[in-house]
Amino acid sequence: MTRPCPGPRPVTSKPGWRAPPGATDCHMHIFGPYDRYPLSPGRGYTPPEASLAMYREMLSTIGLERTVVVQPSVYGTENEVSLAAVEALGRDRARAVVVVDESFDLAALRAMGERGACGVRFNAVSGNGTPLEQLKALAERLATLGWHLQLYAHSAELVALEALLARLPCPLVIDHMGGLQASAGGTADPGFKAMIRLLEGGAWAKLCGYRSSAGAPYADVDAMARAMIAAAPERCVWGTDWPHPSLASPEAVPDDGVLLDALGRWAPGEAQRQAILVDNPARFYGFS
Structure with missing residues (x-):
């Protein structure tokens, strides 16, 4: 039996500053409705439904306009929920990062x-994803398409994979x-130092830091962010990770x-x- 987890907060506070027009939430997920998009039996946790209507309300409250929908591990390689969310949000304001394996031509x-x-996302933390052994072969396929590879891994895995990641033929x-x-x-x-080297070498970073923190207001990750x-000001993006x-x-x-x-503290200008x-x-996701 998979473990349950809570859903998003029912009320979102207004930030203390206003995001600029065209601001993008570069990392979020949609769960459900489960009668249409059933969860994968291989998942590691069972979330409550989190709908597009709920997400739109949150996004309006914090003042962002664009979205990158990221395929969550609980759906494995069945990406319909994420692609349907992009279609509902509109291609002018949404993109998807999917999960595939070598069977996808x-x-x-x-x-x-x-x-x-x-x-394409590789998730080495939550399970139910693509094996890291397929990373190099899939990266070559992504390079053909002009796609990027997104990696979620523990810091120790980042150290172990650094040499491979630095040589990928597609954006990381x-x-x-x-x-x-x-x-x-x-x-x-050591994982932080590896990450900085990768950023200086051309990788991108998602500044989605609450999972690195002991808790709100997340000041303990300020120095890392x-x-x-500083290492890659032109290759950093930000995401909520909602829900x-x-x-x-x-x-x-x-x-x-x-x-x-918290982002306002990290980037005060x-x-x-x-x-x-x-x-x-x-620039990265192709929004006009």
Whole structure:
């Protein structure tokens, strides 16, 4: 039996600052409706439904306009829920990052690309995903399409994979701040140093840091986030990770307004915020 987890907070606070026009949430998930999009039997947790209507309300509250829908582990390689979400949100304001394995040929990938997919996620943390052994072969396939590879891994895996990741033929996005934990050394962690080297070498980072933190207001990850921005200011993006799946208790579920306020600390200047929330995502995900 898979473990249950709480859903998103019913009320989101307004951030203390206003995001610029065209700001993008570069990491979120949709769950359900389950009668239409049943969960994978191989999943590691069972989330409550989290609908597009709920997400839109949250996004409006924090003042963002565009979205990158990321395929969650609970759906395995069945990507219909994520692709349908992009279609509902509109191709002018949404893209998808899907999960596939080596059985997906170029024709299958191109068909998903026509529906808004532009990258593939490897999730080495939550399970029920593509084996890391397939990473190199799939990266070569993605390079043919001009897609990117998004990696969610523990910091120790980042160290072990660094040499391979540095040689990938397609763009690399490092998810959830490299799986780093502030309590495990923060900027002194070997995984952090590997991540900075990868960023300096051309990788992208998602500044989605609450999973690296002991809790709100997430000040213990400030130094890591600022260092990532300094290493690659033109290759950092930000995401909520709404509805914040697989957490142990409702008390641990973040308030997305507080998360945006954390970004405001990491990027206090208007030009930095414009780059992270608007310009970098528009360039990378192809928003006009």
